[in-house]
Amino acid sequence: MRRVLLLALGGLMLAGGAMADVTGNREAGRKLAGQCRTCHGLDGKAQMPIAPHIGGESEEYLRTQLAAFRDGTREHEMMTIVAKNLTDQQIADLAAWFGGHKPTATLKADPAGAPEQCVACHGPDGIRVIDEAPNLAGETNIYIDTQLKAFRSGARKNDIMGPVAAEMTDEEIRAVADWYAAVGIEIEMVE
């Protein structure tokens, strides 16, 4: 586990380095978010199953993912197009807007049943413990399932998630996805 956290820290410093000197402007981010809302909602609560909830993610995570879509290291039918022409400043603005909302998770199950390989970074209720990890609370199970399989196959790359997913069977992946999908999520939009 210490190795995992060290790796996480390393990733954080690398990703942060690229845009560390850019400060996001929430007002500008709110305007830009018009092009995100059909799928993600203005508050970052997903409007359709294929989209993740992005309201209240860490700015760090949002910046890293948008930059990865932009440079092609993460690929998606829609996000690749949307991110292609974003500037560093626009990415920072969007991250500031969506990162500023407040997610609240409601875990109905016994936290002791949470998937043990996930909780150190994602928490038992799917609210992140470290800023490099996304919140998973209330995501569609097929979204989480799809991402874990992409980490396993190498289609989506991450130093921590690659090795974690490599050890998982389809059934284990689905069980983890079902756990976090069952958590209730509310996102309070912060202007």
Add this chain to the structure above:
Amino acid sequence: MNSRTIVAALFLGTCLATPLAAQDNMDKLTSMQRTDATFTTIAQDDERAAALKEILPHLKVPDGFAVSLYAVVPDARSMAVAPQGTVTFVGTRKDKVWSVVDRDRNRVADEVKDFAPSVTFDLPNGPCFSPDGFLYIAERNRVLVFPAAEFFFEGPDPAVGVVVEKGKLIPAEEESFNHTARVCRVGPDGKLYISLGQPHNIPPVDKHEMYAETGIGGIIRMKNDGTEREVFTRGIRNSVGHDFNPANGDLWFTDNQVDGMGDDLPPGELNRQTKAGQHFGFPWVNGAVEIPDYKDVPRPEGVEFIAPAAEMQAHAADLGMRFYTGKSFPEKYHGGIFSAQHGSWNRTTPVGARVMFTPVDAEGNAGAPEVFAEGWLDSETGEYRGRPMDIAFLPDGSMLVSDDFAGAIWRIARQAE
């Protein structure tokens, strides 16, 4: 598959499955054992239903028609009305297939509950029926068959067979979430026709040959036991709706075009296929529009690209479609195509979220598409009230429109005189 094959398959399943540890309930179900699965039931008379009814005054249908709320169905996607018309099976892009039941035939659903809760579904978007009542469900990467689903849906453990095993529809590493909503139809030849969207905006050049062989970016067909699979339709980007013209057996399908080329390019497509193996041009072209990424990639030899039969507004996202075979709509609609526009996702000014009608004449040619129903898009704010996804018809000839945004099935019927 006739019923004898199914019984034989089930019996075989029993012999094979017994010594193995159950991975999921498929082992139990194929050997006719019970599981402890329970139903999820969706309330039809709560605040959600009331909120949906408030959308109705915004919806616009032609004179002489009326629109109503048929059912509250979360994430409602492609639909299959069972032969008796009692149950409509509705796929989702999540993990449920819904049974929408109208026992008393008052054209409002009495009950909505999940179908086969014992089965762990994975993106079961596409249900379709054979004329003799076998329900096929095309998932992300598996195809299942449920014999007599219209009768067995009452219990949590219906009989089930596997048509295409998990991981055999497409290579697992090509699984995505977005362009992965399968649609199926049983053709006039009794074979299964299943669309396979390609999982990119534009496929990487080094993958297009493998995709062409697999049928990714196409429609495949196979016998109803999964054998004799072949690529029937080539050169599609991401089709999420197809149907056969009952008059002559032509296959028609919608396609969703490339994003990132501007608000008005390329136009949406309604395509007509008259022969097996025809190529519709993607990824070299979308209709008359060339895709720059494939400018220098050699086109398949000796292949003519078939142009769309009708063009639709760019980015309106034409999805589910069906020929009108009912009688209760006026004559002008008979034999034509109704299709659902899901609505755009990144166009500067949103468009779509409508039901379109395209006439088809006696020679099987398309006329000009027209708007049949609209109002799911709030043109002032650009926000969606709902997003039509698929079209189906009840035995009385009235139309069902699924809506995965509002979580509803709307019904459009000829108004009583």
